[in-house]
Amino acid sequence: MRARSFGDRPSDRKCFRIGRDLYRMDQAIKAPGRNTGYDATGPYWVVGLIQVMAGRVRFLVDGRLADAPRRAFVMVMPPHSVVSAVLENARTLNFAAFSRGRLPEGMPKVPIAFPIKRVEPLRSMADVEAVLRGNRRAVPISRSTRPHPLSEEVKARLGQSFQESSPLSVLARELGSSPAVLSRLFRRDWGKPPVQFRNWLRVMESFRHLAEQKAVTDTAFEAGFNDLSRFHSFSRRQLW
Numbered sequence: 001m002r003a004r005s006f007g008d009r010p011s012d013r014k015c016f017r018i019g020r021d022l023y024r025m026d027q028a029i030k031a032p033g034r035n036t037g038y039d040a041t042g043p044y045w046v047v048g049l050i051q052v053m054a055g056r057v058r059f060l061v062d063g064r065l066a067d068a069p070r071r072a073f074v075m076v077m078p079p080h081s082v083v084s085a086v087l088e089n090a091r092t093l094n095f096a097a098f099s100r101g102r103l104p105e106g107m108p109k110v111p112i113a114f115p116i117k118r119v120e121p122l123r124s125m126a127d128v129e130a131v132l133r134g135n136r137r138a139v140p141i142s143r144s145t146r147p148h149p150l151s152e153e154v155k156a157r158l159g160q161s162f163q164e165s166s167p168l169s170v171l172a173r174e175l176g177s178s179p180a181v182l183s184r185l186f187r188r189d190w191g192k193p194p195v196q197f198r199n200w201l202r203v204m205e206s207f208r209h210l211a212e213q214k215a216v217t218d219t220a221f222e223a224g225f226n227d228l229s230r231f232h233s234f235s236r237r238q239l240w
Contacts, residue, residue, distance in 0.1 A: 014026040014027065015207050015208075015210040015211040016211050016213075017211045017212065018097065018122070018123055018124060019124055019125055020101070021099050021100070021101030021102075022097060022098075022099045022101065022124075022125055022128075023097070023098055023099060023207065023208055023211040024095070024096065024097050024098075024121065024122055024123075024211070025094075025095075025096045025098065025207055025211075026094070026095050026096075026121065027093075027094045027096075028091075028092070028093050028094070029087070029090070029091065029092045029093075029094065030090075030091050031055070031087040031089070031090045031091075031092075032089055033088075033089065034086065034087070034088050034089075035086070035087045035088075035090075036060070036084055036085070036086050036087075037084065037085040037086075037087060038082075038083075038084055038191060038192060038200060039077065039081075039082070039083045039084075039085070039200075040081070040082045040083075040190075040192075040197055040200045040201055040204065041077050041078075041079060041080065041081045041082075041098075041201075041204060042079070042080065042158075042159040042160075042162055042201035042204055042205070043079050043080070043100045043159055043160065044079060044098050044099065044100045044204055044208075045077060045078050045079050045098065045099060045100075045103060045104075045107060046075070046076070046077040046081075046096055046097070046098045047074065047075075047076050047077075047096065047097050047098075047104070047122065047128050047131060047132065048074065048075040048076075048077075048094055048095065048096035048097075049072075049073075049074055049075075049094070049095045049096070049116060049119045049120065049122065049131065050068075050072070050073055050074075050075055050092055050093070050094050050119065051071065051072050051092060051093045051094075051119040052068065052071045052072070052073075052090060052091075052092050053091040053092060053093060054089065054090060054091040055087065055088050055089040055090030055091060056087070056088040056089070056090060057085055057086070057087055057088075057090055057092065058085070058086045058088075059083065059084065059085055059086070059113065059139075059141040060084040060085070060086060060143060060191075061140060061141060061142065061143065061145065062143075062144060062145055062146065065086060066139060066141070068113060069113050069114055069115040069137060069138075069139055070115035070116075072115065072116050072117065072118065072119050073113050073114060073115050073116055074113060074114050074115075074116050074131055074134075074135075075096075075111075075113050075141065076107070076108055076111065076112050076113070076114075076132065076135075077111045078103070078107055078108060078109060078110065078111065079100075079103075079159070080155060080156060080159045081110075081111040081142060082111075082142065082143045082144070082155070082190045082191070082197075083111050083141050083142065083143055084143045084191055093119065095119065095120065095121045095122055096122070097122040097125075097127070097128050098204075098207065098208075100208075104125055104128045104129045104132060105129045105132065105133075106129060106132030106133055106135065107132065108135075108138070110140060110142050110145070111140065111141045111142045112135070112138040112139065112140055112141060113138065113139055113141045114134075114135050114136055114137055114138040114139070115136070115137060116131070116134065143189070143190060143191055144189040144190060147189040147190070148185045148188075148189060150175060150177060150181070150182060150185050150186075151182070151185040151186040151188070151189040151190060152189075153175060154171060154175070154182055154185075154186050154194055155186070155190060155197070157171060158171075158194060158197060158198050158201065159201065162198045162201035162202055162205070163202065163205070163223065165226075167179075168182060168183065168194050168195065171194075182194065199225075202223040202225055203223070205223040206219045206220065206223040206225075209223060216228075
């Protein structure tokens, strides 16, 4: 299927099922100026093939910018990953496979990117595993490679309960900390306050519902949003 540009509605992204518990998202991105894309996977894993048609793509890693490995590259994100990409006057074509089911063979433990000769749609788990076998000259792309233990724990817990709406104060009390401290550490390591991070995970969950051809309204509420306008807003702002 041909990718379409992401417009004013979340359903403009091309999402569909390609196997049991396996889904695909095709997307064309046009990002004039300088834009930062934020991607958090929660319980999902993602293997994305990206072709940079114009401009520049870099990854923010431990506060420093690292170039994408080539104009065509693979972005691999195991479960509970966070990646920030900086796009400068960029146009990209992206084909990604994702699932919260079994891990494909060759899935790394941390987010990585590596060059690829050709970018093509992924049609099956076999395609995903073939791409992973081609892993050469991989570079780390996690937003934080040395997070504080508290922010790592918050990320893990939110990744398992993102559809719930418990206040941060409850989690802070369980961890023997304060909401202010957790929020500061979390934002330093992962780039967003915990509440916004949870909403990004809900956007990730919505991709699966859209792939199942569910209505946008049903998708928003099943992903954990109780406000359709917030769902549209967060979906529009995610670049990858």
